[in-house]
Amino acid sequence: MNTKRIWMFCALCLIALSLATINWITQISNAAPITYARDVAPILQKRCEECHHAGGIAPMQFTTYDAVRPWAKSIKEKVASRQMPPFHATGALGRYLDDPRLTDVEIATITQWVDGGAQRGNLKEAPKPREWKNDWQLGMPDLTLKVRKTYTLPQSAKDRYVFFVFDHVFPEDTWVSSIATRPGNPKAVHHANTHLVPPNVKVPDEGWMADDFEPGKNGTIMISGWVPGSNDVLLPAGTAVKIPKGMRFGIQIHYGPNDKELSDATSLGIYLADGTVNKNLRMMFGDRKDLQIPAGEANYSLTSKSTFATDGLIRFFHVHMHLRGKSYAFRFTYPDGRQETLFDVPNYDFNWQRSYILQEPIRVAKGTQVEFIGAYDNSTKNKFNPDPTKTIRWGEFTTDEMMQGRIFWEAVDEKLNLTVKKGVVVKNESASNGRQ
Ligand code: HEC
Numbered sequence: 001m002n003t004k005r006i007w008m009f010c011a012l013c014l015i016a017l018s019l020a021t022i023n024w025i026t027q028i029s030n031a032a033p034i035t036y037a038r039d040v041a042p043i044l045q046k047r048c049e050e051c052h053h054a055g056g057i058a059p060m061q062f063t064t065y066d067a068v069r070p071w072a073k074s075i076k077e078k079v080a081s082r083q084m085p086p087f088h089a090t091g092a093l094g095r096y097l098d099d100p101r102l103t104d105v106e107i108a109t110i111t112q113w114v115d116g117g118a119q120r121g122n123l124k125e126a127p128k129p130r131e132w133k134n135d136w137q138l139g140m141p142d143l144t145l146k147v148r149k150t151y152t153l154p155q156s157a158k159d160r161y162v163f164f165v166f167d168h169v170f171p172e173d174t175w176v177s178s179i180a181t182r183p184g185n186p187k188a189v190h191h192a193n194t195h196l197v198p199p200n201v202k203v204p205d206e207g208w209m210a211d212d213f214e215p216g217k218n219g220t221i222m223i224s225g226w227v228p229g230s231n232d233v234l235l236p237a238g239t240a241v242k243i244p245k246g247m248r249f250g251i252q253i254h255y256g257p258n259d260k261e262l263s264d265a266t267s268l269g270i271y272l273a274d275g276t277v278n279k280n281l282r283m284m285f286g287d288r289k290d291l292q293i294p295a296g297e298a299n300y301s302l303t304s305k306s307t308f309a310t311d312g313l314i315r316f317f318h319v320h321m322h323l324r325g326k327s328y329a330f331r332f333t334y335p336d337g338r339q340e341t342l343f344d345v346p347n348y349d350f351n352w353q354r355s356y357i358l359q360e361p362i363r364v365a366k367g368t369q370v371e372f373i374g375a376y377d378n379s380t381k382n383k384f385n386p387d388p389t390k391t392i393r394w395g396e397f398t399t400d401e402m403m404q405g406r407i408f409w410e411a412v413d414e415k416l417n418l419t420v421k422k423g424v425v426v427k428n429e430s431a432s433n434g435r436q
Contacts, residue, residue, distance in 0.1 A: 057229070142422065148207025159190070164253065195249070312366075330405060
């Protein structure tokens, strides 16, 4: 081609391109506007209603157009900044189970809907309303434990910690697949930690311990926890947790300050393992009780280390800090020296502490070392900081700090070979045939 021809060719290309563009733009502007009924309601149903329904944990409901419309601007802001739905670990969509995060397309749909005037559209196009029961996330438990008496919480400006003990005594070693907490009054319960309580702990008639009772010091062992936004974890078939014979459950409930008298009767739901159990769920734990965060310090960080003594299969992660918590990461160093941050919560938020359950468990080799790295902001820049002038140490109160990182895992080689019915072992193959 000579120069003139090339120019001609380019000019034609340009015309073709512009025509295509014009066509494309007209198509977009001619496209039906984004509406609540057709485009937005399905997203809200799938990703928001779980908390934003009547009686759900969020104060506002997003189940009808009229309820959603006044929140449109705020919804756009919260989804565009990815503050809602709450989820704080990094990693691609699909890495974690029950991941509520929106896709880029879903965020664009909501943004454009709000920018276009948050139109209702034809409600006939909306999906059928979803029914929400404020019930157990995993369905009815095999065993529901109730506190002995409803607790009345006087109006108070102070936090309160109450340790309840449930009456049920496990008559035999019992294997469980899940322990779920259902706060009786979500407005009163700030968070709750479930413990195993040994037989020697004496319980007053009302069913809760005196104010000076210190969990952990009386042989009680913390076994799970609940905070708003918690998701109940159901262990995969074959894996379970053993509750030793004679134990009861106890629950330490943290009630926040409340401006009127409230009452609460929190329950525990126990899901018993059934079938073959091969693995006892294990926990790798990182914490630093010597933490000491200087007043005003914006970036205080410390590390706790642990090593896998056997080949492991990681199921889920959890981190727990209090109000100064800023970020938490688990850095793995594999036996070949390779390093990787396998779990990362770059913007920790005390109000949202969920379990991050891996869609596909991750296998790590014996000798893999984990660094639990927690960072804190005790400066005025941290909007949750109640007092930046104080040095902060480890402690139970929300105004103290903790640095708890947890990795829940199974040993690859463990093969208990137990046959379990309603949580109780009916056949122990490993014992009878002498093999491990
Ligand atoms: C796990 C529960 C949960 C899910 C899922 C959830 N929210 Fe929320 N949302 C809350 C709670 C609790 C609040 C009130 C406290 C707060 O603002 O953090 C809230 C507050 C809000 C607010 C009000 C913020 C303000 O201005 O006060 C908006 C807007 C919002 N959510 C939008 C959404 C949208 C949109 C989705 C889905 C894409 C969603 N949320 C999913 C629990 C949830």
